[in-house]
Amino acid sequence: MKIVVIGGSGLIGSKLVPKLREHGHEAVAASPNSGVNTVTGEGLAEALKGASVVVDVSNAPAWEDAAVMSFFETSTRNLLNHEAAAGVKHHVALSVVGTDRLSESGYFRAKIVQEKLIRNGTIPYTIVQATQFFEFLKQLADISFDGKKVRLPDALFQPMAADDVASAVGRVAVGQPLNGTVEIGGPETFRIDELVRRRLAPLNDSREVIADPNALYSGAKLDERTLVPGKDARLGETNFETWLTQSAGKATAAGTR
């Protein structure tokens, strides 16, 4: 099967493309890097020629409210139109667990629009909502740093390894469209502040991390379980300590730590 991975150069895309190839599929990584731009439409018709499945694991390059909305709205419309013209049989998109509960956030309002365009479109689809990636924890600390402390909401989450995200998305991509949403998550639940603290320690990042009941997540107020998936979520295998050990090993091998 020809499977086009939009955002194929990104964190999830670059793990997904080789997994699909290992299973004998013709996986094509598509992104501005390789001349395919879903916002301008450049290269899309050519990339989608003969494709059965399109997997959208792209992300907006800028996260201000208007920019992120414009990205997901324009990109999703362009993709779905080009998919209809090319006869694509399955559109798979990566979204976030709890998206519909996070409409106070500009980023999540854009993801809500992305999901709605897909649901209301003509292409059979599956939306995969993932929890936060372990790889995102350092960035979460950075965007939650007020210059003195890292302030995080006093809530639970169930993050997962990007590798497990890519495996789960790959399984969905080669299956039948569900015309619905599946949730995927990690094997363990944590307090957000607790896990970010545990992520920063081996990086020798000494910033103080506190749970602040008034702190927002991407501009939205969280309830205790806003980010936690439901009981039917498909769970990844990699627990946090295993991921930490593996990523420390890779960083040492790459000379980055």
Ligand SMILES: NC(=O)c1ccc[n+]([C@@H]2O[C@H](COP(=O)([O-])OP(=O)(O)OC[C@H]3O[C@@H](n4cnc5c(N)ncnc54)[C@H](OP(=O)(O)O)[C@@H]3O)[C@@H](O)[C@H]2O)c1
């Ligand atoms: N971070 C989390 O914890 C989390 C959790 C759940 C779900 N998600 C979702 O996961 C998805 C992927 O996230 P990620 O962190 O893997 O992304 P990422 O590493 O930031 O990669 C973004 C990708 O999007 C591509 N891209 C940017 N502009 C594009 C355009 N105009 N046309 C086509 N491709 C474009 C980039 O291509 P170039 O390299 O060529 O610029 C890159 O391949 C997002 O939709 C996000 O909402 C994230």
